[in-house]
Amino acid sequence: MPDLKNSGHLAADNRASQAVFKNDLNRVFGWYTAGFVVFVLLLALLERLGLSRQWIGLIFLLTTIALYAGIGIVSRTTDAVEYYVAGRRVPAMYNGMATGADWMSAASFISVAGTLYLTGYSGLAFIMGWTGGYCLVALFLAPYLRKFGQFTIPDFLGARYGGNIPRLLGIAAAILCSFTYVVAQIYGVGIITARLTGVAFELGIFLGLGGILVCSFLGGMRAVTWTQVTQYIILIVAYMLPVVWLSVKQTGIPIPQAIYGYQLQKVSAKEKELTSDPGELEVRQVFAQRAQALALKLKDPAAALAADRSAAEKNVVQLKASNAPVAEISAAEKALSGLPRDAQAARKVWTSAQAAANTKSAPLNGMPPQAQQFLGDPDGSPAEQAEFDVSRRNFLALVFCLMLGTAALPHILMRYYTVPSVQEARQSVAWSLFFIFLLYVTAPALAVLVKYEVFTLVVGTPFNQLPEWIAAWNKVDPTLLSVVDVNRDGVLQLNEMSIGGDIIVLAAPAIAGLPYVVSALVAAGALAAALSTADGLLLTISSALSHDLYYKMIDPNASTARRVTISKVLLLVVALCAAYVAAQRPADILFLVSAAFSFAAAAFFPALTLGIFWKRATGIGASLGMVAGLGTTLYYMAVTQPWMRSLLGVGSPIELWWGIQPISAGVFGVPVGFAVIIVVSLVTRPPAREMQELVDYMRYPGRPIG
Numbered sequence: 063m064p065d066l067k068n069s070g071h072l073a074a075d076n077r078a079s080q081a082v083f084k085n086d087l088n089r090v091f092g093w094y095t096a097g098f099v100v101f102v103l104l105l106a107l108l109e110r111l112g113l114s115r116q117w118i119g120l121i122f123l124l125t126t127i128a129l130y131a132g133i134g135i136v137s138r139t140t141d142a143v144e145y146y147v148a149g150r151r152v153p154a155m156y157n158g159m160a161t162g163a164d165w166m167s168a169a170s171f172i173s174v175a176g177t178l179y180l181t182g183y184s185g186l187a188f189i190m191g192w193t194g195g196y197c198l199v200a201l202f203l204a205p206y207l208r209k210f211g212q213f214t215i216p217d218f219l220g221a222r223y224g225g226n227i228p229r230l231l232g233i234a235a236a237i238l239c240s241f242t243y244v245v246a247q248i249y250g251v252g253i254i255t256a257r258l259t260g261v262a263f264e265l266g267i268f269l270g271l272g273g274i275l276v277c278s279f280l281g282g283m284r285a286v287t288w289t290q291v292t293q294y295i296i297l298i299v300a301y302m303l304p305v306v307w308l309s310v311k312q313t314g315i316p317i318p319q320a321i322y323g324y325q326l327q328k329v330s331a332k333e334k335e336l337t338s339d340p341g342e343l344e345v346r347q348v349f350a351q352r353a354q355a356l357a358l359k360l361k362d363p364a365a366a367l368a369a370d371r372s373a374a375e376k377n378v379v380q381l382k383a384s385n386a387p388v389a390e391i392s393a394a395e396k397a398l399s400g401l402p403r404d405a406q407a408a409r410k411v412w413t414s415a416q417a418a419a420n421t422k423s424a425p426l427n428g429m430p431p432q433a434q435q436f437l438g439d440p441d442g443s444p445a446e447q448a449e450f451d452v453s454r455r456n457f458l459a460l461v462f463c464l465m466l467g468t469a470a471l472p473h474i475l476m477r478y479y480t481v482p483s484v485q486e487a488r489q490s491v492a493w494s495l496f497f498i499f500l501l502y503v504t505a506p507a508l509a510v511l512v513k514y515e516v517f518t519l520v521v522g523t524p525f526n527q528l529p530e531w532i533a534a535w536n537k538v539d540p541t542l543l544s545v546v547d548v549n550r551d552g553v554l555q556l557n558e559m560s561i562g563g564d565i566i567v568l569a570a571p572a573i574a575g576l577p578y579v580v581s582a583l584v585a586a587g588a589l590a591a592a593l594s595t596a597d598g599l600l601l602t603i604s605s606a607l608s609h610d611l612y613y614k615m616i617d618p619n620a621s622t623a624r625r626v627t628i629s630k631v632l633l634l635v636v637a638l639c640a641a642y643v644a645a646q647r648p649a650d651i652l653f654l655v656s657a658a659f660s661f662a663a664a665a666f667f668p669a670l671t672l673g674i675f676w677k678r679a680t681g682i683g684a685s686l687g688m689v690a691g692l693g694t695t696l697y698y699m700a701v702t703q704p705w706m707r708s709l710l711g712v713g714s715p716i717e718l719w720w721g722i723q724p725i726s727a728g729v730f731g732v733p734v735g736f737a738v739i740i741v742v743s744l745v746t747r748p749p750a751r752e753m754q755e756l757v758d759y760m761r762y763p764g765r766p767i768g
Contacts, residue, residue: 080482084153091156095295101125106579115578116260122586123255126296127272130593133289137281142622145282145629146213146605147479152287154486158493160287161477163294163594165192165498167243168250169655171297171591174502175570176563178509182432184453185509187460189502191659194461195468196498200491203469204478206674208487209760213479214602215472215666216610222673223681224753226615231688233606235665236472238692240599240606241640243473243658247596248274248644253539253564254589263539264645270589271641274596275634282629283480286597293590298500300587303580304570305504308511311574318507325510329432332517336556337425344549345557346423353419356412363412364405374398427557432513452721459726460656466732467659470666473595473602512566515573521556528554531572535565543569600640604633656725657699664691664731672739677757683743691735698727 105118139145152160170192178185212218216236220229248267251274255266309318312325336342359366378394402408421428430437436457438449468474478487520529525547535543542562545554568588571580608629613620620628665688672679672687700706702716703724722729748754 080151080153083151084156087153087156091291091295094292098295098299102579102583105582106577109577109579115582118579118582119260119585122582123269123589126586126590129292130289133292134281134285137285137288139281139284140623140626142609142625144284145626146609147476148283148287150480151482152480154481154489155493156291157287157477157481157486157490158495159294159497160290161474161490161494162497162501163290163297163590164473164477164598165494165595166294166297166501166591167595167655168247168254168588168592170501171301171588172250172253172564172567173655175505175508175512176566178506179513179566180429180563182430183435184430184457186506187457188464189505191461191464192468193495193498193502195465196491196495198465198469199474199478200488200495202671202674203475204487204491205484206760207475207670208478208481209484213476213609214605215475215670216606217614219669219673219684220610220614222753222757223669223679223684224749225681227685228669228681228688229610229614231685232666232669233610235661235688235692236606237603239467239471239658239661239665240473240602241636242661243471243655244596244599244603244636244640245644246655246658247592247599248640249647250564250592251589251596252644254568254585254592256539267641267645270593271637274593274600275637282626283476283601286594286601287480289597290594293594294497296590297587297594298497300584300590301501301567302504304574304576304584305508305511307576307580308515308570308574309507312511312514318511319503322507322510325507325514326433329510329514329517332514333426333431336517336521339555341549341551341553341555342425342557344551345555346425348548349419349557350423353416353423356416356419359412360409360416363408366412367402367405367408371398371401374401422557422560427559432510455721456723456726459722459729462732463660463663463726463728464656466663466667467661467728470662470670471659472606472662472666473598476598476602476605508570509566512570512573516559516561517556521554521559523554524552525554526552529572531569534572535569600633600637603636604629607632607636657703657727660695660699660726660728660731661692663728664695664735667732668735668739672736672743674757674760676743677754678743678748679739680743680746680749682746683739683741686742687735687737687739690738691731693731694734695727695731698730699724702727 105121109118143149174185174188177188207218210218210222212221216229216232219232220226248271251270252263252267255261255270256263261269305318306316309321310316313321315321374394374397378391378398381391381394402411436450436453438453439446440450478490481487481490520532525545528545532543532545536545542565544560546558548558549555568584571584608625612628613625668691669684669688673684698719700710701712701714702718719730
């Protein structure tokens with residue numbers, strides 16, 4: 063009885079301490095939010111007084127990174143529980159906010175609205191999949207993982223299935239999906255920092271890397287948690303402000319989510335108009351002719367390249383002989399030097415150019431109508447019906463992969479180890495959904511509002527009267543935005559504009575006509591999104607190596623200080639490797655992120671859910687299931703994804719299984735993983751009775767053990 067009393071007093075003291083801690087947090091972040099608003103207003107005033115854009119961008123960059131660095135320094139620790147799980151005392155609401163920031167990666171902040179702009183309805187697969195994944199987290203994973211304890215996902219696998227093999231496979235899979243994901247975040251950091259400061263993309267990567275390291279390096283999960291709460295406040299304000307402004311500008315209503323459908327009708331009407339516009343038809347014809355000319359060159363690249371080189375050399379000679387202006391001679395020499403090196407390089411360049419020309423010869427610059435659900439026509443010709451079926455199949459496959467990948471990403475699941483109790487783990491998932499919903503419900507509205515602005519105020523404008531933001535972004539990166547007067551009529555047609563999805567959000571303030579300080583704020587919000595996710599991912603990788611590999615498998619007697627020190631060193635090494643890979647621009651942000659989801663879904667989801675809900679699942683079954691699921695996913699990507707094919711030297715023709723794109727490769731790996739775990743577990747010795755009772759207790763807390 064005395065023990066029960068002491069236990070009750072201890073629980074009451076913990077609740078009182080937690081309440082005081084939460085009140086302190088409310089006060090600190092209340093003052094921080096007010097200070098942030100004052101800071102933005104002050105910069106807006108300084109802009110009106112003549113402060114240059116370069117200085118505004120630098121002030122935003124340096125101030126926010128200094129803020130994150132300050133939190134990292136104040137939160138520094140060598141205590142293992144604080145470093146890995148923030149002392150298990152983060153309140154549910156703040157953990158939800160930190161999870162929202164951890165989740166709002168560069169892809170979510172920068173690319174989702176851009177994807178919806180470029181692909182219309184099919185882009186909703188990302189929002190449905192990512193949001194739906196949190197329902198799976200709440201129902202199937204977060205509360206049970208918190209009940210089981212441990213520090214990391216490989217830690218859970220090792221404890222649940224026994225032995226080092228499941229743990230080692232968990233480490234390898236966690237590193238694979240987290241490293242793939244973190245490369246995408248650092249790539250986004252490079253784009254954003256270049257926009258804020260004007261420095262080169264590669265230098266921007268390493269400038270942003272300093273902001274990432276200073277948080278996670280010093281304080282681990284404790285520093286990362288409070289930095290992410292701070293970053294969420296910045297990113298959600300930055301995302302919402304230009305969308306609300308665009309909504310007011312176009313409709314007079316400050317609720318973009320409410321007027322989304324109304325503006326979509328206007329966009330659809332404008333799409334029909336542009337499809338049959340004479341100027342657009344003329345431009346599309348020019349691109350169709352270019353595609354045909356490139357197709358002829360590709361029949362014999364060596365002969366075509368020789369003819370091009372001969373013509374270019376003759377042009378240079380003639381210009382020099384006629385004493386042409388220096389600029390013309392220089393342009394001709396540049397054209398000569400810009401020719402492909404050999405026939406192989408020419409084939410690669412011309413194939414890419416032909417694909418781009420074919421896209422631009424299609425209506426609406428190759429974009430599907432914004433409101434069209436799937437490509438093709440279910441009531442059309444057999445070819446159109448087949449295209450419709452494949453499009454719908456890929457939509458559902460992508461939703462499937464993103465949902466299961468979300469539910470299994472290690473850096474997200476780790477966040478639910480930081481709350482004080484199982485109940486708060488459930489509450490934390492609900493808060494996470496709320497904070498993520500604020501952005502995701504707004505992204506479709508932003509895409510439509512920007513498209514309406516482009517279709518009505520940019521397309522049809524004379525080239526010498528185009529908005530300033532077009533020239534500014536063309537200067538930052540011509541691959542993201544460029545305009546060319548293809549038919550030489552002096553007026554911009556839609557198909558003469560090449561726009562990348564990654565700049566829709568970043569350019570939204572300028573498109574809306576807002577002051578530059580808001581553009582800098584949005585860039586700072588995007589930077590916060592990329593940094594917050596990168597912090598969580600790097601910590602996941604370093605924890606897997608230091609805690610799961612070094613401490614659990616190599617040196618169980620290592621001191622706490624030594625374990626934390628090793629984690630910090632490994633974090634630095636991994637960060638530098640990821641920055642180097644990102645500087646090579648390996649693939650677009652959205653593919654890298656989606657690949658990480660397929661990896662996580664195939665490797666972890668079957669092993670985690672069966673480990674929780676089926677006490678008969680065995681270690682050998684889980685190990686073979688993880689290998690089979692992840693192996694199937696990797697194989698399909700390797701033989702179908704262009705960048706991976708070129709990296710691995712795969713020369714065979716691309717053969718898609720049932721038309722499924724490589725971005726959804728996990729749709730094959732997940733069922734393979736489930737099947738292998740179930741079959742192998744049934745034909746091998748069941749887990750020990752103690753483990754089966756522990757699994758029962760994890761699912762049914764009232765059931766006694768033993």
